Amino acid sequence: MSEGVHHPAAMAPVEQRVAALEALLTERGLIPEGFIEQTIRRYETEIGPMNGAKVVARAWADPDYKQRLLADGTAGIAELGFGGAEGDHMVVVENTPTVHNVIVCTLCSCYPWPTLGLPPAWYKDPPYRARMVREPRALLAEMGCELPDDTEILVWDSSAEVRYLVLPQRPAGTEGMSEADLAGLVTRDSMIGVARL
Amino acid sequence: MPAAGPICRVLRVDGIHDLGGMQGFGAVDHAPAEPVFHEPWEGRARALMDVVLGAVQPNGGEFRHAIERMSPGHYLTSSYYEHWLTAAATLAVEHGLLTREDLEARAGGAFPLSGPVLAPPVTGQGTDLGEPRFGIGDRVRVRDWHPPGHTRCPRYIRGKTGVVVRLDGSYSLPDVEAHGGARRHEPTYSVRFDAAELWSDAQPGVCVHVDLWESYLEPA
Numbered sequence: 001m002s003e004g005v006h007h008p009a010a011m012a013p014v015e016q017r018v019a020a021l022e023a024l025l026t027e028r029g030l031i032p033e034g035f036i037e038q039t040i041r042r043y044e045t046e047i048g049p050m051n052g053a054k055v056v057a058r059a060w061a062d063p064d065y066k067q068r069l070l071a072d073g074t075a076g077i078a079e080l081g082f083g084g085a086e087g088d089h090m091v092v093v094e095n096t097p098t099v100h101n102v103i104v105c106t107l108c109s110c111y112p113w114p115t116l117g118l119p120p121a122w123y124k125d126p127p128y129r130a131r132m133v134r135e136p137r138a139l140l141a142e143m144g145c146e147l148p149d150d151t152e153i154l155v156w157d158s159s160a161e162v163r164y165l166v167l168p169q170r171p172a173g174t175e176g177m178s179e180a181d182l183a184g185l186v187t188r189d190s191m192i193g194v195a196r197l
Numbered sequence: 198m199p200a201a202g203p204i205c206r207v208l209r210v211d212g213i214h215d216l217g218g219m220q221g222f223g224a225v226d227h228a229p230a231e232p233v234f235h236e237p238w239e240g241r242a243r244a245l246m247d248v249v250l251g252a253v254q255p256n257g258g259e260f261r262h263a264i265e266r267m268s269p270g271h272y273l274t275s276s277y278y279e280h281w282l283t284a285a286a287t288l289a290v291e292h293g294l295l296t297r298e299d300l301e302a303r304a305g306g307a308f309p310l311s312g313p314v315l316a317p318p319v320t321g322q323g324t325d326l327g328e329p330r331f332g333i334g335d336r337v338r339v340r341d342w343h344p345p346g347h348t349r350c351p352r353y354i355r356g357k358t359g360v361v362v363r364l365d366g367s368y369s370l371p372d373v374e375a376h377g378g379a380r381r382h383e384p385t386y387s388v389r390f391d392a393a394e395l396w397s398d399a400q401p402g403v404c405v406h407v408d409l410w411e412s413y414l415e416p417a
Contacts, residue, residue, distance in 0.1 A: 008306045008307045010306050011306055011307045012301070014282065016304045016306065017286070017300070018238045018282055020299075020300050021245050021282065021300065022241060024295050024303060025245065025289070028294065028295075030248055035244060035247075036244040039240070040243070044232075044233050089365065091363070106217030107214055107215060107216075107349060117233060118243070120228070121228075121231060121276060121277065124276075126222045128225045129216040129217065130219040133218055133405050134220075134392075134398075137403065138400065142225065143225060144227075152402045152403075152404070153400075153403045157217065157351065157406065158408065159350070159408045159409065160349055160408035161365065161368050187229065194227070
């Protein structure tokens with residue numbers, strides 16, 4: 001890039017930088033009609049933790065499915081129709097009364113898009129990425145997930161191709177609930193592992 | 198360039214993105230039900246990232262490395278959607294779709310891009326590694342080295358010893374593919390580290406798993 005060329009001193013506001021990139025790409029004919037709006041709508045309405053919640057509810061309701069899901073996360077999730085980018089190599093990790101799993105990406109923002117959607121801001125920001133691998137017990141407690149001292153904490157840093165989904169424990173008193181009602185209990189945070197249900 | 202200057206020359210190796218275990222960042226700004234996009238520009242930036250990736254067809258790892266090449270100060274003071282914007286604009290310029298002058302004229306101010314690639318293009322990538330060298334239960338030590346380019350081996354585990362808990366199949370090594378057309382496939386592993394192996398102030402009852410390519414590892 002052009003050494004010696006004068007650049008403005010003040011950084012343009014981010015909205016103007018986005019608009020500038022969009023305008024230039026549009027002029028070059030690179031943005032299909034409606035593409036931006038479709039992308040936004042897809043992430044706001046179709047791809048999100050409601051998908052992962054269905055996977056968890058099915059695993060709670062159907063022991064055979066749970067076994068398949070834990071043995072091969074990608075295939076188990078595909079049974080419910082979810083898959084694709086950032087979900088091609090899924091591993092599902094199961095919480096038990098004595099084991100708690102939590103996912104992080106210390107190097108960037110790796111996250112299972114097909115089942116959880118785009119990651120929340122705090123998942124991508126430095127405090128979470130820096131601290132979850134060093135002081136998970138304290139950080140989980142700060143985030144409202146206080147664990148007994150004898151609960152083992154397993155942290156999963158998504159540094160290669162695998163993306164993780166936490167299978168939370170089924171809450172007590174939910175016997176007899178329908179799968180759809182069970183899915184309604186499952187939160188995004190419980191599938192990242194920063195909350196228990 | 199905002200990335201020029203002594204700070205980036207010191208920090209470019211072992212990038213600012215490699216955050217595991219760093220201290221002083223304070224509380225997580227956690228909101229249980231935050232929206233997918235907080236501002237309209239975030240959704241547009243996310244879509245523009247797809248547009249640029251489709252147009253320039255970067256090598257695997259090249260987009261991530263463009264984020265890693267952001268100036269450290271900018272990286273730490275901007276949100277991830279701004280990281281994606283900056284990396285997309287950087288690749289658009291580096292691949293000749295547009296110029297930084299175009300972007301700044303339109304934006305009405307500076308449009309910081311990521312700094313240059315420091316690592317030379319990879320040519321001597323060697324051959325693919327075939328059968329996994331390690332099995333479940335094997336003790337492995339992470340190579341302690343500081344590559345000048347893209348890598349997916351975080352700093353906080355280098356030189357540390359762990360145990361293989363899962364084999365995940367063979368994938369293209371990011372350290373090679375981010376820096377040119379060469380490819381080298383290697384087995385990948387999930388390696389479990391006791392927190393006490395990683396941190397002198399480790400919390401009890403904690404294990405950290407990191408997913409690693411075979412050439413990051415040595416027998417322990």
